[in-house]
Amino acid sequence: MRFNKLDLNQLVVLDALLSTRSVGKAAERLFLSQPATSCALSRLREYFEDELLMAVGKKQVLTPLATELVKPVRNVLLQIQTITRARPSFDPATSTRRFTIESSDYVISVFLSEVVRRAAKLAPLMQFDLRAISPQTPEHLDSGEAELLIAPEFATVPGHPSEPLFEDSFSCLVSSESPLANHDLTIDRYFDAAHVAVEWGGGRRITFDARLISTGKRVRRQDVIAPNFTLVPELLLGTARIATLPTRLAQQMAKRFGLRILECPLDLPRFAENLQWQKYQEGDPAIVWLRKLLRETAAQMSPMLQPAVKASKSVGCGRGKPRPASKSMSG
Known part of the structure; x- marks a missing residue:
């Protein structure tokens, strides 16, 4: 199928080329041969009248036009993905979806461990890929590589919806x-x-x-x-x-x-820890179900107990009335 004379099948190849910056790696991702991927790159270069990928030393770098195309091409594919996943109903009991969630190991220990235990009963075929927050996290959420992020406010990604989970x-x-x-x-x-x-x-x-x-x-x-x-x-x-x-x-x-x-x-x-999801996946029934499970689990977390040994308040501790939750957090 063509739109404005562009074969829309080439968008998938273009996305892989832009994200990997390598014909070989793009071919591996798409399960294509390198010659077929090279031919696709040639057609894309002809259509856009731009090199898209250029050799600089031993590396391939994006041209200015290619850099501008990275985000809109990925966004279009994410919207198409959302359309293809649209169903009148979602059955967690039979779903085989694999979710990628990025967070700190603190969140995995005190919260996500309970989430996956509950999911094992409600959605036994569902899979979870729990990853540590990294400098690449914004890119992962933008591209849809990570569906969900649980993080402090300073580590959330601009442009995507979020809500507080627990304090x-x-x-x-x-x-x-x-x-x-x-x-x-x-x-x-x-x-x-x-x-x-x-x-x-x-x-x-x-x-x-x-x-x-x-x-x-x-x-x-x-x-x-x-x-x-x-x-x-x-x-x-x-x-x-x-x-x-x-x-x-x-x-x-x-x-x-x-x-x-x-x-x-x-x-x-x-x-407070915040839950964030990819803006184009907001209506995905599986994401909606998982967000609901996360909210329910957070609402039922055990209350925090007082330490057995309390801090002394006689040496300038500066502790008075409880302070409200901060908009930032630890991890």
């Missing part, structure tokens, strides 16, 4: 052998201690608590920086170090690893 606060975690384990955690003790910090997301993003503390007069001594939240317990065990984590995760880790959870002496606001 959390901050608590501190220490080894049961730590001198801090059985004492009130004061501001001074907190800043005098060695800390395990987390810089996540592949791009070394700092957590929300680190962002807030960096604006103050006192600085934490970060002896260890972990690439994700999951490694924190191993880096605390048998040491006097302390970590500041989302409370739900801290409670989970304290129970699993025999660590002690303490009330954070800093006046840090609560925060």
Whole structure:
């Protein structure tokens, strides 16, 4: 089928060429031979009167026109995909859809683990590809490679709809052998201690608590920086170090690893995780069903418990009335 003399089948080839910037990789993605893909590129060059891909040294780069085509071509294909998936009804019990969701390992631990457990009963044939947030996340959501993103507001992608999922606060975690384990955690003790910090997301993003503390007069001594939240317990065990984590995760880790959870002496606001989806997939029945499952699971999350050892309020903790949830968050 042709539109304005363009064979619309070539849009799929064009999209693969623009995203991979390689005839060979585009051929692999499309299950075509390299000669067939090269012929398709020649026809596209003739139609657009532009090279589209140019060799610069050993690399292929996009021409200015090709760069302008990347987003509109992908958007057209996403809209076509939505049309082809339109059905009068959606049956999760028989669906074999595979969903790609990007989030931090914190969200996977405290939230998505329960989502996939529920989905195993409601939609036993459904598959989930859970990926860590990375610098490529905006590109993945824009292109439809990732259907859903769960992230703090500062990590959401402009131009796509979103909604808040759940809130959390901050608590501190220490080894049961730590001198801090059985004492009130004061501001001074907190800043005098060695800390395990987390810089996540592949791009070394700092957590929300680190962002807030960096604006103050006192600085934490970060002896260890972990690439994700999951490694924190191993880096605390048998040491006097302390970590500041989302409370739900801290409670989970304290129970699993025999660590002690303490009330954070800093006046840090609560925060919220946001659910975001691709704008062209908003009406996809499967996406609608999954979003509903995510909202229901979030609404039924267990309440956060108070730490067994509370922070001292006698040494300038600055804690007063509970503060509202922040628009940013930890991860």
